[in-house]
Amino acid sequence: MISATKPFVKFHKYDAELASDVHALNSAGYNSDDIWVLKWNPDKNHSNQRNNFYKYSTHFESAVGHIDSMAHFFDNGGKELRTRLEKLGLTKDECSALVRELQETDYTCLLVVRDLKDNIIKMND
Template sequence: MISATKPFVKFHRYDQELASDIQALNASGYHKDDIWVLKWNPDKNHSNQRDNYYKYSTHFESAVGNIDSKAHFFDNGGEELRTRLEKLGLTKDEASALVRELQETDYTCLLVVRDLKDNIIKMND
């Protein structure tokens, strides 16, 4: 069942901070079904963008810990990310804006949390 409220979205790098945020969510009672890590993978896009391939494939950061058991992990191209964000409760325009920003910044993934309460994890600066 999809919630009527918008999910919380945080830009991330696939690194220790992401693993720490997921651990904090799990410790606060959030389950795997409420937590999604959406990683943009330019190899799965139709366009061949050398700069993005270099940025995401050659210098891929490693997250510490077993994230797969604590959150859903989605690794795909732009169109698939937009579709997944819409399924998680965002509008088509919101999803497109987030994917575009993800592609234009040095972030590599989005952390999406359904019904986030309190200040369990730190917001982006």
């Protein structure tokens, strides 16, 4: 089901801050159907880029908590990531821009929240 409003999107690293944001959203009453963690996985794109392998593979376990029980977790390559973002209510251009920024920065995932109404989590700087 696509919401009439755009979902809130925040760039993240897969770490304790992400787990903290997901916990805060759950505590505020958001359920797992409204919270998505979308991780870009270059291995699923069959990438041979060594720096991307180390950037995304070796630091993957640094998140704490069981966020997979509090949010939907999606770990896939660029095309599938764009498709999932579209299903969550973003345009093709927005999806492409978000995935491109993930690929070009130190961020490893996106936190997507449907109908975020309060300042529950800190915005990116």
